[in-house]
Amino acid sequence: MAKKIVVASGKGGVGKTTVTVNLGVALSSLGLRVALVDLDFGLNNLDVVMGVENRVVFDLLDVFEGRCRLKQALVQSNDRKNLFILPSGKIDFSKHITGQNVKLLIEKMNSVFDYVIIDAPAGIDLGFHRAVSCADEALVVVTPNLTSLRDADKVVSILQSYRLDKVSLVINRARGDLIVNKKMISPTDIELLLKTNLIAILPEEDAVFLSSGTLSKKCDSYRAYRTFALNLKNGTKKLFDTTCKYSGFFGSIRRSIKKSV
Amino acid sequence: MKNKSREIMRVQNVIDSDRLNVGKGFTDLFVEDFSKLVQDYFEIEKQPILNIAKDKNGYKVEISFYTNRVKPFNSIVD
Numbered sequence A: 001m002a003k004k005i006v007v008a009s010g011k012g013g014v015g016k017t018t019v020t021v022n023l024g025v026a027l028s029s030l031g032l033r034v035a036l037v038d039l040d041f042g043l044n045n046l047d048v049v050m051g052v053e054n055r056v057v058f059d060l061l062d063v064f065e066g067r068c069r070l071k072q073a074l075v076q077s078n079d080r081k082n083l084f085i086l087p088s089g090k091i092d093f094s095k096h097i098t099g100q101n102v103k104l105l106i107e108k109m110n111s112v113f114d115y116v117i118i119d120a121p122a123g124i125d126l127g128f129h130r131a132v133s134c135a136d137e138a139l140v141v142v143t144p145n146l147t148s149l150r151d152a153d154k155v156v157s158i159l160q161s162y163r164l165d166k167v168s169l170v171i172n173r174a175r176g177d178l179i180v181n182k183k184m185i186s187p188t189d190i191e192l193l194l195k196t197n198l199i200a201i202l203p204e205e206d207a208v209f210l211s212s213g214t215l216s217k218k219c220d221s222y223r224a225y226r227t228f229a230l231n232l233k234n235g236t237k238k239l240f241d242t243t244c245k246y247s248g249f250f251g252s253i254r255r256s257i258k259k260s261v
Numbered sequence B: 001m002k003n004k005s006r007e008i009m010r011v012q013n014v015i016d017s018d019r020l021n022v023g024k025g026f027t028d029l030f031v032e033d034f035s036k037l038v039q040d041y042f043e044i045e046k047q048p049i050l051n052i053a054k055d056k057n058g059y060k061v062e063i064s065f066y067t068n069r070v071k072p073f074n075s076i077v078d
């Protein structure tokens, strides 16, 4: 049985697609079989962030309308045998697709994958509900600022009306230097404000912005995503510490360098 | 510190007022349903009044109404 996880946020641009891809990569490097499903119709970017856009032949609509089989629409990652994506297509044809359709399709992946991760659209419209209705669990991505937190709170309360097994919080773009300087709301504060269990803290890092698909093992984000994947797999709650780099003597030097750039 | 705690307060306030903002439709419907239930047990002349206020434990929901008489139990059954 695949675990089906929807990645939601409320506000756009906070990193849903980025989280979907990098979490997928991290889970697949633990040896798990992973499919990433793009349900952000029209604003589909999953293939691009994965770096496989040139190999997309069919998409979800083709599967629904019988032009190809599910297996043919799945695109394998460039460097991982156990990671696939299901692209959603360039046009917003979502009006013709019911939640039931998508749900049935995702059910078909049950036996082939360990994890199906669904990239949901921003907002709380039909597309969001369609994506959530396919899932057993939800991840709510937030960035540490007012607008994102406010929207996330609404999303969390809507998610509570679905019978999901779990709703967890993912904090993206955390800046250790700003948290140490008390200029950014800390992860603990966010967890308290949203009254939702925190499952991952992901640092803000240029490597994430610049990467397509795979993060270098040297960067913080690689370790943060690995911790995240292990939490999901084992039900643990280890959180990546963005602040340790900026604490102590060397930390204060790093902080002032960061400030001056 | 002042930056951060002010920011947290601000987020908290915005989220609180969002959570509380249930709209008139919601309160009207709730009061209507609730008064149906109340009228099985009490004689009331005016609709119950609903009050929601935030305190440190969450939202305190108070419902108040006046009655002149508790209905005899038998009348509930038939």
Ligand SMILES: Nc1ncnc2c1ncn2[C@@H]1O[C@H](COP(=O)(O)OP(=O)(O)O)[C@@H](O)[C@H]1O
Binding pocket: A009, A011, A012, A013, A014, A015, A016, A017, A018, A019, A045, A172, A173, A174, A202, A203, A204, A205, A206, A208, A209, A210
């Ligand atoms: N942790 C991060 N550090 C740096 N850049 C990030 C991070 N997370 C996301 N981004 C960048 O932010 C932008 C929006 O992310 P995206 O995943 O497309 O958001 P969404 O899918 O929620 O609209 C992208 O350019 C992405 O590279």
Ligand SMILES: [Mg+2]
Binding pocket: A016, A017, A018, A040, A045, A119
């Ligand atoms: Mg996206």
